[in-house]
Amino acid sequence: MVANEHEAKMAHPRMAAGALFFDAGGRVLMVEPTYKDYWDIPGGYVETGESPLKAATREVQEELGITRTLGRLLAVDWAPNTTEGDKVLYLFDGGQLAPETIAQIRPEAEELKAVRFVAPQEITERTIPRLARRILAAIEARAASTPVYLEHGQAPDGVAA
Numbered sequence: 001m002v003a004n005e006h007e008a009k010m011a012h013p014r015m016a017a018g019a020l021f022f023d024a025g026g027r028v029l030m031v032e033p034t035y036k037d038y039w040d041i042p043g044g045y046v047e048t049g050e051s052p053l054k055a056a057t058r059e060v061q062e063e064l065g066i067t068r069t070l071g072r073l074l075a076v077d078w079a080p081n082t083t084e085g086d087k088v089l090y091l092f093d094g095g096q097l098a099p100e101t102i103a104q105i106r107p108e109a110e111e112l113k114a115v116r117f118v119a120p121q122e123i124t125e126r127t128i129p130r131l132a133r134r135i136l137a138a139i140e141a142r143a144a145s146t147p148v149y150l151e152h153g154q155a156p157d158g159v160a161a
Helices: 003-009 052-064 099-104 120-126 129-144
Strands: 014-022 028-033 043-045 073-078 087-096 112-118 148-151
Touching (some): 014 052, 014 129, 043 052, 052 087, 073 129, 087 129, 120 129, 129 148
Antiparallel strands (some): 014 043, 028 112
């Protein structure tokens, strides 16, 4: 096989990374972007030369105005999109936010309309199905202290979540 043919077969996915933050009641921090019609989590695309962890940290600072040391990887989700192509999405554990940290959150006005802590059972009402599945799987992974591999927000057949 010629090198160009080999290169053409290789995936060139977009990568994005985000963080799950919790309050003392176990609710998840969600954001309402100005440019989407559903709620999301803090995060965004990984830039060239940037690691997913650094991207998630940067996006949290840009979107929420807080600087946090993110914890372990909770989930990796392969989620191809018909309009954007292949994507690999990383979710990191932002941990439980102290009340004083919550008080310091300043949503970036051009990107976010609102920030709210949401009970896990309300997540599916606020966001699109594949993101809801990803968030809920990451919450379970956090409780089990084991990261999870997902495809479209769910464990593929034969792989335990």
